[in-house]
Structures are given as C-alpha cells and as structure tokens.
Amino acid sequence: MTTRRHSLHGLVGLVGGLAAVAWPLAWAQTQDSSTRPLRVVASFSILADLVVNVGGPAVEVHALVGRDADAHVFQPAPADVKRVAQADLVVVNGLHYEGWLTRLVQTAGFKGPVLVCSDGLTPRRLGKDADPHAWQDLASARHYVARIRDALVQARPAQADALRRRASDYTAQLDALDRQTRADFAAxxxxxxxxxxxxxxxxxxxxxxxxxxxxxxxxxxxxxxxxxxxxxxxxxxxxxxxxxxxxxxxxxxxxxxxxxxxxxxxxxxxxxxxxxxxxxxxxxxxxxxxxxxxxxxxxxxxxxx
The missing domain is CATH 3.40.50.1980 (Nitrogenase molybdenum iron protein domain)
Incomplete structure (x- = not known):
C-alpha cells in the first residue's frame, strides 16, 4: 500500500470543496443516534480490528492508517479530515505514536471523545522517551480491549451486555494465546x-x-x-x-x-x-x-x- 504524504496545510479549505466521499451506508443514514452503528475512527489497522471485535454490529470502523502502511510516516489526506469530522468516537494508541493526530483532530473540528488506549499502562522507556508499541504484549492488548469496551458501553449503554460479552470472549482468546506463546518460548x-x-x-x-x-x-x-x-x-x-x-x-x-x-x-x-x-x-x-x-x-x- 502506498503511504500518503499529503500535508495538512490548507486541508480545511480543501475539505469544504470536496465532492461527497463514498461512505459506508450506515454512516450516511439519518437515524436515531442511539440505534445506528457508532461511527468510530481508529488511528491504525490494529486498533480498528480490536474495536471491531469488541463492537461487532454496534460499530462502523474506519482505520486512518491502513493495512501494510506505516503510521510513523503517515500524513492525513482531505478525506481523513472529513472522516474524523463525522465520527462519534476517535480511538488512538497514544504514547506519541500518532504525531499527526492532534492537528488532524483540530483541523477536523472534532469535539467528540478521543479514547487513548494506552492510558493507564506503564510504558517501556529509553531515557525520557516512551515506546509506543505496547500492543506487542498481549497483556497490553487486554488493557486496550477493556478501555475500548468501556468507551463503547458509555456511548451505547442499551447494548452494554452484548458489548461486555464480546469483550469477555475476545479477552479469553487473548489469554489462551498468551499462555501458548509463553509455553512455546519457555521451551x-x-x-x-x-x-x-x-x-x-x-x-x-x-x-x-x-x-x-x-x-x-x-x-x-x-x-x-x-x-x-x-x-x-x-x-x-x-x-x-x-x-x-x-x-x-x-x-x-x-x-x-x-x-x-x-x-x-x-x-x-x-x-x-x-x-x-x-x-x-x-x-x-x-x-x-x-x-x-x-x-x-x-x-x-x-x-x-
């Protein structure tokens, strides 16, 4: 996948003149906000997958940085600004992983909640710098899932039981994989x-x-x-x-x-x-x-x- 290297400079004006973006149908529907799928923008593909596994039919998820793409060098395009502007929830890693995110949110005029999945973790450090790649430990992934679950439950309380059940089932899969991985490397x-x-x-x-x-x-x-x-x-x-x-x-x-x-x-x-x-x-x-x-x-x- 080709990494986009557009600049955010002047994107506000560009977005105003954009033709309609091809959105998933659920994003364009005008229905009760408590029953339609929650519009979630995740900063990169791994987070998007976690949101999908916890949210299921309760969410419509778009990843800004797509599959096989590098978030370290990503530069948002005008369509990304529009996605964020129309989101109900933005999900990010944090730990300075998405250096472009703050300006993107500001450019989009997004006023909704931004979930930082790594909040509450103790990061690996080299001097004063925090390593952002916490998802490479399944224990951290469990933390991410719990935070995603809580954010989705808060946004869709009527679907709380289903969201908690999906999060619990997915966490059980993370736990099983963690046990197997530890046993394999210990040998x-x-x-x-x-x-x-x-x-x-x-x-x-x-x-x-x-x-x-x-x-x-x-x-x-x-x-x-x-x-x-x-x-x-x-x-x-x-x-x-x-x-x-x-x-x-x-x-x-x-x-x-x-x-x-x-x-x-x-x-x-x-x-x-x-x-x-x-x-x-x-x-x-x-x-x-x-x-x-x-x-x-x-x-x-x-x-x-």
Whole structure:
C-alpha cells in the first residue's frame, strides 16, 4: 500500500470543496443516534480490528492508517479530515505514536471523545522517551480491549451486555494465546533467543516472552538508519551471534538482506509490527498477527545454526 504524504496545510479549505466521499451506508443514514452503528475512527489497522471485535454490529470502523502502511510516516489526506469530522468516537494508541493526530483532530473540528488506549499502562522507556508499541504484549492488548469496551458501553449503554460479552470472549482468546506463546518460548534454550528486526517495535514482546531483539532503527521509521548504525549492528551480530533476522511488512526488505549478507545471520521471515496485512493473508487480524509473529520467530530460532 502506498503511504500518503499529503500535508495538512490548507486541508480545511480543501475539505469544504470536496465532492461527497463514498461512505459506508450506515454512516450516511439519518437515524436515531442511539440505534445506528457508532461511527468510530481508529488511528491504525490494529486498533480498528480490536474495536471491531469488541463492537461487532454496534460499530462502523474506519482505520486512518491502513493495512501494510506505516503510521510513523503517515500524513492525513482531505478525506481523513472529513472522516474524523463525522465520527462519534476517535480511538488512538497514544504514547506519541500518532504525531499527526492532534492537528488532524483540530483541523477536523472534532469535539467528540478521543479514547487513548494506552492510558493507564506503564510504558517501556529509553531515557525520557516512551515506546509506543505496547500492543506487542498481549497483556497490553487486554488493557486496550477493556478501555475500548468501556468507551463503547458509555456511548451505547442499551447494548452494554452484548458489548461486555464480546469483550469477555475476545479477552479469553487473548489469554489462551498468551499462555501458548509463553509455553512455546519457555521451551526454547535461552542462548537461542536473540534476533534482529528492522526497527525497535518488539520491546514489549521481548520483555513478555524472554526474547532479545536488536534493531537497525529505533522506535520510529521516519528516517533511514545511518551507515554507522548499520555497521554497529553488523559488528554486534558477529560478536553476539544473533540467531536470525526478521524483516517487517512495513519496511523495505533490502536492509535486512544487506545485514544478513554482511553478518552471516539468516533471514527468518517477515514480522508484522505496526499494521495488519491484506484481507485473507497471514496477519489480517490482531490475533493472527500475534500468532504469526510468535510462530515465525520460533521457526527461525529453531532452525538457525
């Protein structure tokens, strides 16, 4: 998917002159606000999937940053401003992940609630900076689901029982996957748990499941890693004998191929860090994304020399 790089400058005027955007039917219907689906705009595809699983038929969800797209470098387009302006609820990650979000909300003139899913979590930190990728730990995903449930119940109290039931069923699936993932990695020898990823998006996964991740880039992908950073990583790989390298669906795979060639490490597959994959593919839901990442890591580590 091509990342949009339009500027927000002047979007207010552009939106006023836009032709009608093709909205889902439920968004355009003029019906009682307490019975129609809640119009939810999520900042990126993973959050949108969580909202869909909790909300079911009670919600109509649109993700600003779509599948296989990178929220770190996303720039909203005029249609995004209109989506936000017509939303009932905006759902975001927080922890400075969506640097473009505040201005987008202001440009849209949105006055409704903004749910920050990470509020209440203790983030991983490097100095003063918080790592925003909390969804890479299933415990954090449970926290996100609880906050989404509460926001939807508040917006649609008549559907509270169904929303709570859906949230409970989905949380049970998260718990089962968490238990299986912990058991799988616990069976792997500790000296075979060092891997390399494109950018530092898996710190929460590493802490939860006992994996050491090295990365060519820090938490954001808004700039390319320097030659010195890549050289440093290659030296570190040779010294510490990382078992495998893993590319990401939002990144250019050539960087991992270069590092593999110069370090002698093996490319173990593709991980999904910040975005779901296309419908019908390996990581088109959050549960499938997490399971795919865990199984890809395990397979790569088990077969590496």
């Amino acid at each position: 792997l020898p500790a000296d075979r748990r060092r891997v390399v990823s494109t950018h530092d998006a898996f710190g929460y996964f590493a802490a939860a499941y006992g994996i050491e991740f090295l990365a060519a880039q820090r938490w954001s992908t808004d700039s390319e890693p320097s030659a010195a950073d890549v050289a440093r990583l290659i030296r570190q790989l040779r010294q510490q004998r990382a078992a495998a390298l893993f590319a990401e669906n939002i990144a250019d795979p050539r960087l991992m191929q270069r590092i593999a060639k110069e370090s002698g490490a093996v490319v173990g597959g593709t991980l999904y860090s910040d975005a779901l994959s296309a419908p019908g593919t390996a990581a088109d839901t959050y549960l499938k994304l997490f399971r795919h990442n865990a199984q890809t890591l395990l397979a790569g580590l088990r077969r590496s020399p």
